[in-house]
Amino acid sequence: MAPHKRFFSLWILRYMNHLTMRNYSEKTIDTYRRVLEDFSVYCAGLQGSDDPVVDTDGYEITDFLAQASAKRGISATTMNRYLSTLSSFFTFLVGQHIIETNPVLGVDRPKIKDRELLYLKHADVISLLNRIEDPRDLLLVRTIYATGVRVSELCGILIEHIDFSEETIRIRGKGGKIRTVFIDPETLDSIRSYTGGRTEGPVFTGHHGAPLSPRTVQHIFQKYAPSGITPHKIRHSYASELYKRSRNLRVVQENLGHSSIKTTEVYLHTDIEERRQVYQEHFPLSGR
Numbered sequence: 001m002a003p004h005k006r007f008f009s010l011w012i013l014r015y016m017n018h019l020t021m022r023n024y025s026e027k028t029i030d031t032y033r034r035v036l037e038d039f040s041v042y043c044a045g046l047q048g049s050d051d052p053v054v055d056t057d058g059y060e061i062t063d064f065l066a067q068a069s070a071k072r073g074i075s076a077t078t079m080n081r082y083l084s085t086l087s088s089f090f091t092f093l094v095g096q097h098i099i100e101t102n103p104v105l106g107v108d109r110p111k112i113k114d115r116e117l118l119y120l121k122h123a124d125v126i127s128l129l130n131r132i133e134d135p136r137d138l139l140l141v142r143t144i145y146a147t148g149v150r151v152s153e154l155c156g157i158l159i160e161h162i163d164f165s166e167e168t169i170r171i172r173g174k175g176g177k178i179r180t181v182f183i184d185p186e187t188l189d190s191i192r193s194y195t196g197g198r199t200e201g202p203v204f205t206g207h208h209g210a211p212l213s214p215r216t217v218q219h220i221f222q223k224y225a226p227s228g229i230t231p232h233k234i235r236h237s238y239a240s241e242l243y244k245r246s247r248n249l250r251v252v253q254e255n256l257g258h259s260s261i262k263t264t265e266v267y268l269h270t271d272i273e274e275r276r277q278v279y280q281e282h283f284p285l286s287g288r
Contacts, residue, residue: 120234
């Protein structure tokens with residue numbers, strides 16, 4: 001491969017085209033581009049070139065993260081997102097035979113303190129639902145809990161994507177991926193009543209019949225939910241409750257629309273009573 005074909009400027013552009021072809025959102029593509037351009041500037045300083053080549057190693061990546069943390073005060077969570085972006089980019093380059101190995105594989109990921117996400121148990125979610133008087137707001141929160149969908153997915157649900165007889169909804173998720181989620185009969189009856197016999201269009205509408213905006217959903221949660229409880233935390237509650245009762249991680253992964261099971265594992269919790277029982281039954285010092 002000729003050196004002039006290994007420039008960051010060329011491969012960032014090609015990688016952006018690759019993400020576009022895979023139906024990544026404009027927001028995600030822009031986030032990836034900014035991280036890669038920042039790293040390109042860092043490499044330019046090391047190489048003494050305005051347009052550096054993509055050759056790098058784990059030490060340089062670690063130093064880049066350290067400098068970003070020192071200058072901008074970015075969190076460990078943000079640094080991990082940077083690493084994920086760089087890893088995806090270099091994996092793409094490996095696939096294009098531009099480099100032999102992904103240098104991010106040699107980088108230790110920053111530890112995230114208090115990684116366990118705040119979420120509500122089933123009884124707490126029901127208590128929240130019982131406090132919501134507005135029919136639309138109640139149905140909106142219940143639908144997130146009943147299906148585990150993301151806010152953007154909730155706003156995009158169309159009536160024609162709901163199969164009332166099969167009790168399923170066809171969801172367009174991240175990257176345009178289509179998946180089927182399940183929904184309980186009571187929530188479906190509420191949707192049928194709320195939509196008033198309409199057979200097409202968004203279930204949840206805003207101004208002039210347009211889909212409700214994610215920002216509006218956030219405001220609804222700020223109005224009713226306890227401090228710190230967001231739509232994402234209710235999705236978390238869905239995942240935790242489904243796994244606690246089924247012990248089927250693969251089904252939870254597919255229902256959430258995660259491409260990696262590692263992502264799903266972050267949402268899961270072992271019930272404290274189950275842990276107590278296992279400890280008392282199996283640990284030798286417990287005396288049971």
